Amino acid sequence: MRTEAAWPLDDRGVAYGDGLFETILLRGGRPLLWDEHLARLARGCHRLGIPMPEEHDLAVPLAEAGNGLEVLKLTLTRGSGGRGYRPPFSCAPRLRWQLAAFVPAETRWQQGVRVRHCRLRLGLQPVLAGLKHLNRLENVLARAEWDDEDIAEGLLCDSDGRLVEATAMNLFWRRAGRLETPRLDRCGVAGALRAALMERMEIHEVDIHPDEFEAAEAVWLGNSVQGVWPVVRLDDGAGIERRRWLLSPLHRTFQAEAHRLLDYPAP
Known part of the structure; x- marks a missing residue:
């Protein structure tokens, strides 16, 4: 399993579940149903008021993928900041990813x-x-x-x-x-x-x-x-x-x- 960076304890996704995630099947580094996953992520970003990640940031984990069947988990949070439940006026979203080999049932x-x-x-x-x-x-x-x-x-x-x-x-x-x-x-x-x-x-x-x-x-x-x-x-x-x-x-x-x-x- 490959994971990109850890979460700080003050991240709002960790503290409040303030964020979104996508779980994507990769075959030889190629994401299946990529458009559908990105469309749902964009809807979630719009509703939560979190900026959508840039295309080049979303492509980073794809470049790390292997040749077999894998699952990519993308997690996007509002980042840190704010006071209690009140979100920061201007947020700095945090994107993390995890890759793991996969065998279907x-x-x-x-x-x-x-x-x-x-x-x-x-x-x-x-x-x-x-x-x-x-x-x-x-x-x-x-x-x-x-x-x-x-x-x-x-x-x-x-x-x-x-x-x-x-x-x-x-x-x-x-x-x-x-x-x-x-x-x-x-x-x-x-x-x-x-x-x-x-x-x-x-x-x-x-x-x-x-x-x-x-x-x-x-x-x-x-x-x-x-x-x-x-x-x-x-x-x-x-x-x-x-x-x-x-x-x-x-x-x-x-x-x-x-x-x-x-x-x-x-x-």
Whole structure:
């Protein structure tokens, strides 16, 4: 693992989560879905009032990448300064990066995954909705709800009971013959792979509750690092099975479209 510099203790990202991050798949130093990642970073910078990094600064870690498959984590904070929660009038953003070798979970591509509902509910905050900001404590607490290695992910609802996402992946399904994904205008992270797929496919954003979701014909989880995992079993928060799905060509068609964007094989 290669990391660029440490964080000072007075950095506002460390102290308050005042910043953003992107996690990007690199193949031989080439970033996948680079435009989508930069677009989300730019949206976050605009909403938080943090200047967008210069192109040459963003290119530095790419020059350090190796020839294999790696994950680049870019972290941007407002920097240091200000008084308490009050941000500085003029900020000096701090950009840090980390590179690590990566091996995708191919078994999960091929065999599908078991998921569960989480008890934790996401708070509603439209100003931050869709962004990959540094305040991820809700996701940490949700992921701490289980330690069963057979469960790959947990599904999160918001405080009004609407399905939003998984702890680290976006959620997609086919219901009544059409592709759908949760609307993310109140909370949740709008992933780079989600954005790319929505540009290329007819995917409808919907408000949905878990009982409606269980009527889906096929379900997938996806992000820009892991690719797409078909869901084959859903449990409730107590580990009791709610629904099973058999793998079918329907699962593989959606998966193949996503994997083309990441140069992953189609199982």
